[in-house]
Amino acid sequence: MFAKVTTAHLEGIEPVLVEVEANISSMGLPSFSVVGLAETSIKESKERVKSALKNFGFNIFAKPIIINLAPADFKKEGTHYDLPIAVVLLLAAGYLNANVDDTFFIGELSLDGKLRGVRGVLPFTIFAKEMGFKRVILPEENINEAGIIDGIDIFGFQSLDDVIGYINGEVKKEPVKMDINELLSDEEEHLDFSDVKGQFAVKRAAEIAASGMHNFIMIGSPGSGKSMIAKRIPTIMPSMTIDEIIETTKIHSVAGRLLKKNGIVNKRPFIAPHHTASDVSIIGGGRDAKPGAVSLAHNGILFCDEVLEFKKSVLEVLRQPLEDRVVTVSRANRTVVYPANFMFVAACNPCPCGYLGDSKRECVCTQAQIQRYRAKLSGPLMDRIDIQVQVSSIDIKDLSKLQPGESSASIRERVEAARKIQQERFKEEGILYNSQxxxxxxxxxxxxxxxxxxxxxxxxxxxxxxxxxxxxxxxxxxxxxxxxxxxxxxxxxxxxxxxxxxxxxxxx
Ligand SMILES: [Zn+2]
Known part of the structure; x- marks a missing residue:
């Protein structure tokens, strides 16, 4: 018998409709094949589905089975095909008797039939809604992420068994409802610019940088507070709009960073890759086609501490997203585009030993070493940095005497006002910020x-x-x-x- 269910493939962060068809012939030797440009991850899916179905006592593998992923003109990958494949097999074998034409399926299966969370749930859910589906069936682990979308029913399950019971009408279930406002008010780590005492000049520079989306580098000795300041820059940027929240959450969803979290990115991201990071982890792509650091930092900050320690190739690949605010990742005969509109913040020492110009410790570098180091501070990446400031360390004795700094909320008001002026100025120009x-x-x-x-x-x-x-x-x-x-x-x-x-x- 023939059956069909619907799921989707992720192209970058945009889903493309995929129909999963199954045909079980009544005659012939047992076989089980998946066609329609299935990548290795889907070939593995076949094994998981087989094991899960056998575990629940469904004996459908004695006949020739073909699964087709249509359309067949692009490669399919990911683990979220497990559930649609299992469901379509059960339909074709007559174990499920309901119409699921209005249902969108995603989910990974464990060998014993448990449902595991997958990445990309938010873009999948938005897509299912736009395509006019009435409901999405997915792993319970993913319900927070999917539940923020209104106007489509979300059903989360822990195992394939539960999904079968629900589709056959044996188990009653209410769709998930998430209150987006409740998620938005969730406060975890609380960083504020008032934590930064003194450092008025650097804080002023950070405010200007955030106002005009100027890329920014801080040069100062170890322990002078560069990272502390960088981490707080997202808190003085304008609050995220709902569109920005959805767009940013989509990227983090595709990267698989939302599992077990509250399912939403409602604060401007602060992404700080280590200086040993690879090109792929910065730019995205690779075998799993995941967004890289530049896209995770979309609508927020990408911070490269010890920027001169990064591999030359990494600094090279940063140039395109800094210029275009998107990143194009090539994968075997196709390209994927991820958003990458971030403010770039870098930090480095003033010299190899780190203490040139420091008031308390003497620099031990030779003139030649300093010159070589300084040469690295020029070049194409530095050309994309508008603001360069020196950060001096503050004496602990002085620190205790200083008043707490101005709060992020009060700085943010000025930043927001300056952003409004730019929006107005550039509304016919196709740009948003002075830096552009x-x-x-x-x-x-x-x-x-x-x-x-x-x-x-x-x-x-x-x-x-x-x-x-x-x-x-x-x-x-x-x-x-x-x-x-x-x-x-x-x-x-x-x-x-x-x-x-x-x-x-x-x-x-
Ligand atoms: Zn030095």
Whole structure:
């Protein structure tokens, strides 16, 4: 007999409809094959389904069976095909007698028939709703993630046995209902800028960076608080919109990071890969086609501590997402595009020993070592960083005397106001932030008065600024002016922006 159920394949973070068809012939030798460009992970699926069904006493493997995954023109992979394959086999064998045309299935099976959570549940659920399905049947482990979507019934089960009982009408079950507001109010780790005492200049730079989405590097000795500041930048960025929450959650869902969590990413992500990270873990792709760090950081921060310790190839691959705000990953004869719109924050030591310019410890590096190190701080990646600041360590004695810093909430208000100005300014330009301005837009929106032009001329001659650095100063000055709600860029704004080019000066 023939039967058919529906599931989907993930292309990047976008699902594509897949129909799972089964045909069990009444005559012939026992066989069980899966056709329709099934990758290794689905061939394994065959074994799990077989074992699970045998465990529940279904004897359907004495006949020739063919499973077809249609359409057959793209490769299917992932473990979420187990449940649809098991269900379609039971339908074709006559063990299930209900119409499941309005049902979307996803789920992995263990050998004994338990249902295991899978990745990509949020995009699958949104897709099923858009395609007009009435319900989704999936592993109980995934219900939090699926349950945030309204307008489609979500049913979560612990085992294949329960799914069979439910489809045959022997088990009654209510669809899952999640309250998105309840999930949103969930507070876990609480970081706040008020934890950072002193460091006014760096905090100011972070505020400007967050306001104009400027990429940002902090240079300072070990223990000066670079990571502490970086971790708190998401808390001063504007609160996430519902669209941003859904989009970000989709990516984390596809990466399989939401299992056993509350199923939603409602805070701007802070992703800090280790300097030993591989190209694939940064950019995404690989055998499992997972989003990488640059996409997990979408709508948030990608922080590279000790940025100069990263592999050269990793710093190379960062360039495309920094430029395009998406990342294209090539896999055997096709490409997948993941979103990757993040603010890049980097940190490094001022010299190989780490203590150049430190007030308490002496630098032991030679001039040649420092020069070699400094050479690494230039190049194409550094060209994409608008703001460079020095972070000095604070003496413990002084630290106790300092008042708590300004709260993230109060800084965020200014950031949000500056973002609004940019939204308004660029609504016809197809960009969102000052950092995205092209040379043409810089000329249009960063006009200088004669005093400021003179100031910039002086800076060029004194600091030997490149054309690229010149544009960056203008973009950052634009953001500083926006933070003051000032339409014109004044020499005061420019002077501050010039301060954030410490690597262009004879700093060492
Ligand atoms: Zn040193």
């Amino acid at each position: 301005m092209s040379e043409k837009l810089i000329r249009k929106y960063c006009k200088l008065d004669s005093e400021s032009i003179k100031l910039m001329e002086q800076a060029v001659t004194k600091m030997g600024l490149s054309a690229r650095a010149y544009s960056k100063i203008l973009k950052v000055a634009r953001t500083i002016a926006d933070l003051e709600n000032s339409e014109n860029i004044s020499s005061k704004h420019l002077l501050e922006a010039i301060q954030y080019r410490i690597l262009d000066k004879e700093y060492f």
